[in-house]
Amino acid sequence: MPYVKPYTYVDGTVVTSTNQNDNDEDAQIYVNQDIIQADYDDAVFETSDIQRGELDPITNHHQFTSGDVWGRFNDSTPRDRAYWTAHTKTNDLTQISATSQQYQSLYECGDTVVLEHAGTVFFTFGANLVSSSNDQNTKGKWDSRIYLMYATEAAPQPQFLQGTRCYSYEETTAVASAGSTDPGSDNYTIGTPAAKNAFNQNRRWIQFQWMVQNLAAGTYQFFVAVNPKVEIGFASARQFTMEIFYDEKFQQG
């Protein structure tokens, strides 16, 4: 509540030490520790009154009063490509297996963040994903899966958050086909229906957003990774941002 002056000076009246000390001490206490929300006027504070954020240009973090944002963009120059390969899987059978998992992270598509409070994290990922060549014949719905993943100190093995698929081939019929080792092949012959032109399937812009709500405070490593099913694939131009919005329930008591 507002400050109330204990003693009012009157002309011709001798001030006692108590009178003076009471006025000063109450003012001191109020200014130092007794200002409450009700003392502030309505709708008078502006953006400039809110604590400024802090940009770290090295890590590309911008920390706001109420959250954090991190982002990175790589253009389409060859030196910025993030390659992946199924060759590191143990053998060809593993390479074409629908269930084998070996996730390879896309560099500069992730970072470690410290959530000071519980909050919501909003991710945006976009990349031009290219499937260049393959050792094994591609058949059916042939996809390298792209996942948003995270790891924590308590659970260092990366876990899935969400993701999407990057298809090299898209044959929907159950008819067995010989397949092809060239994701850009025009000669992808199958039975029926008519032969498909697979030319369009090897280079795509893949983008998705995902939101994780009520994530507990802690340290998290978020990153985008690919489970490759082609011998050579890469991400060309790509962007990745993480926006952190702290929950409102964390207020100093």
Added chain:
Amino acid sequence: MTIVNKKTFLTGDIPTAAQLNLPYNDLATASSNIKGDNSATGWITHRHLETDDTGQSVFNQCKQYAQTTGTSNYTNTSYSTITFGGNPARITLGYTPDVGEIVRFAASGMTGAHTVSKDYDYAAISPYIGPNRGKPNFYAFRLLLNHTTNSVPGTINLGEWGYSFTTKTNGTLTFALSGGQVTAQINWQPFAFSTLYRQSVLRTLDSVELQCKVFDATNTLQIERHQLYAIRGKR
């Protein structure tokens, strides 16, 4: 604005009651209506923000709709809300932003295996003539905002985003007379877009929906996973 004033006394001055009362009275006045003039720049931190999300709250509201399993098919030529398993792709908002406030909307997803009977029409066969030439190849998404302004419900088109079933951009119309499919449609195509809404007048935002349509009803658009987001970032 009230700031605390005081007189500087010199040796030999005899202070008046008004002079002595001045700083205490100013403090009492200021303390009941502390404004930006009474506070330092950049002083408001996270711990100063109120704890609920009602009224003039400064808190963010991040909302999500996500459907990550199953497929649904669409042949509608006017927009209808994407729905799977009886659950429409809709986020209930239920708040009234301040005038001038910005709300972000975003959606993404993946199409499935389409059934495409017609693609590009170069030959301009009716009804694909004039401005409709070539359009059978198209399908589109829309974000639709439902609102209430002065107790009157209404809608706002937040944006439309178009995609094509095949890569065909020229040549004669390809269509399957016997009900089969054209070749080389782009299946499992990711889609993603975002937009901003600015509150120009005071209105209550009720909900936002992700919708889709095809140009030609003989083409079937299949939708797999899809997500919809609304972010009211206020600080």
